[in-house]
Amino acid sequence: MNRRTSRAHAVVTGAGSGIGRAFALELAKRGGKVVCADLDEATAKETVVLIEQAGGEAIAVACDVAIEQQVRQLSEAATTWLGRTPDLVINNAGIGAGGLPVGEAPLDDWQRTLGVNLWGVIHGCHVFVPQLREHGRGGIINVASAAGFTAAPRMAAYNVSKAGVVSLSETLAAELAGTGVAVTVLCPTFVRTNIFGGELIDPAAAEVARRIARLAGFSPERVARMTLDAHDRGRLYVMPQLDAKALWRLKRLAPAPYARVAGLMGRFAPEPEPTQEER
Template identity: 70%
Template sequence: MSRRTRRARAVVTGAGSGIGRALALELARRGSQVVCADLALDTAAVTAGRIEAAGGRALAVRCDVASATEVVELEARSRAWFGEAASLVCNNAGIGAGGHTAEDTPLADWERTLGVNLWGVIHGCRTFVPAMRAAGGGGVVNVASAAGFTAAPRMAAYNVSKAGVVSLSETLAAELSGTGVGVTVLCPTFVRTGIFEGELIDARARQLAASLAKVTGFSPERVARTTLDALDKGRLYVVPQPDAQLLWRTKRLVPVPYTRVAGLLGRVAPPPSAPPGATTPTDSQEAHR
């Protein structure tokens, strides 16, 4: 088993809360230096402060992962702080979106969701992977979601963004095979984080998701440990919860019946409590699902 997550030079986006904070803290426990990046510098600083209080080494950086320029700047600051290139990147920053049908989802919501959830991961991989390839080793953790393969109704923008992250991770894993750089993609269902608040999610959908997370959700700490262990073991996919694993297998075994049942459930579900476009996007980029 490799030790990519031990004593790494790690960069974690969306490190201000949820899975991102859990990844950063767990990496620090494994002896890694951690750059904690988030759109909200104050929350990133809290994470970095917790690491330093425990005797670790951390740096808080503000970064909007939807901006290629800011991610390049993040890499430069990380390199200067580490004294060399990062050996591990966790592309975790993301926002939630849901509550509208595909055709009723406001274009601005599509653009913002794809900009953070998909382009943010693309920017992270394009920016950090070349140095790892050149060094002959390193690790990439891309945080996707079970939404990337479950394709639940009224979550089109989010589903598309996460499906793209899964496909990107699979492609990257193939391209990096034999280079010493490992790739792991995380696909959970519900994790007990703050993604359900203040995002592009209809109020009723937000309430339902938060309720389900309380019943079936894993803690972000548990998910972080499982994901980092998977990277060390060379595993591509992390589908941590039993419900996610069941949906994964069902979709692959009986895709047409699965889609029909999902469509039926979507039609009988209560309609959104607000008209399309009534939700207001926020600048929060945090660990999610």
């Protein structure tokens, strides 16, 4: 097994909380140096403090992954601090969105969701992959979601963004085959993070998701460990939970019945909270 996550010189986006913070802390435990990037620099600095308290090395960098120039600046900051280009990049930054069907969800929500969840990963790959390819080592981990293939109703923008990340990762795996650069895409279901509190998620739907995550979700620390170990083994797909694996297989075996069942389940989803005007 190639222990590429051991003593890695890594960049983690969305490192201020949730799975991103868990990735950063775990990489530091494995002896790595970590560049913790986040839109909220204050939370990224909190992650750095946790790493330093545990004896690790890290810096915080403010970065909006939806803006290419900021990702390029992140690359420059990482190279300067690390003393060389990173050998592991984790494109994790993302936001939650959902609650309304196609045609009712505002286009602004679509643009913001795709801007962060899909374009953020595209920017990360566009900037960092050429560096990895040139040096013939290291890896890319893209954080998608089981939503990228489960296609749950009322989550179109989120589903599309994560499906794009899966497709991008598959394409990269083909393009980088034989180069020494590994590609992994993470597709979890429910993880106990703060993503359900996003401003683009309907409050009623968010509360249901939080409840499920509390009861059946994995911790971000467990997901991070499993993903890094799988990356070391050269795995392309990581689906930490059994329900993700079952849905992946079911949809491929019986796509039409799957869509009908998903549609029926969607009818039982909570209705969005009425606006102040509707009240």
